[in-house]
Amino acid sequence: MSRYISEKLRIKVIEEANNCCEYCLQSNLVSFYPHQIDHIISLKHGGKTELDNLAYACFACNNAKGSDIGTILLPNRTFIRLFNPRIDNWYEHFEIENGVIYDKSDIGKATIKVLNLNEVDRVIERQDMYS
Template identity: 40%
Template sequence: MPKSTISAELRNAVLARASKCCEYCKSQDKYSPTSFTIDHVLPQSLNGASDYPNLAYACFLCNRLKSNKGSVFDNQTEKWVPLFNPRHDAWTAHFVWSDDALQIIGLTAVGRCTVKELQLNREKLIEYRACIIPFGDHPPH
């Protein structure tokens, strides 16, 4: 499937819906040294459309780690599990912040597998979260 261009208007609508936060790791774009991207929740390679219902705002690394995956094998349940879908899933149904708000804990198989696959607790993310807590910007509201 050929890649389509996402208009500036559509891009702005997606980032407004996400409150300028990565819809996976909840990082805020205003603190990021790298550009955020528009993620196709259902990848284009799996015939995902470039329309508002299939787009999510994502930091570069979450987008890169998610790649074209829609599901992953969960060793705990020995079943294929879909990754978190920010268009259909409530973040709080699958994730919770640790008591110190530095790590994301998966509450469900979807949450657990997404944390692992997208490395939502990678070292630099934990450092980033610790740095912005004093500003009252983490965890995001």
């Protein structure tokens, strides 16, 4: 398992993501901290350092996600995996209105929870971005 991400692979991930966080859609161009390369399935869960397992993520999303791959949702206490930008379509799991990201599926709900997508400062930042 290698943590090293070559410059070529890094550029490919950024291009595929259109320079935006693949979880909250924030552009790297307006972000205070530079976006990072995220292992969708973390190394400790067996994820590999290859394009199919890498996503472009803003600092806030990547920091909140850490090595998590899912969460338990109430009331059923069911394990739900996180949104995977390589296999899932963002608009099938989320919608955004006035800076707030809403879930359209349990995967969306789990991801909003773990990545803290609607933390107040982040919502305000998105509202400023789109106004």
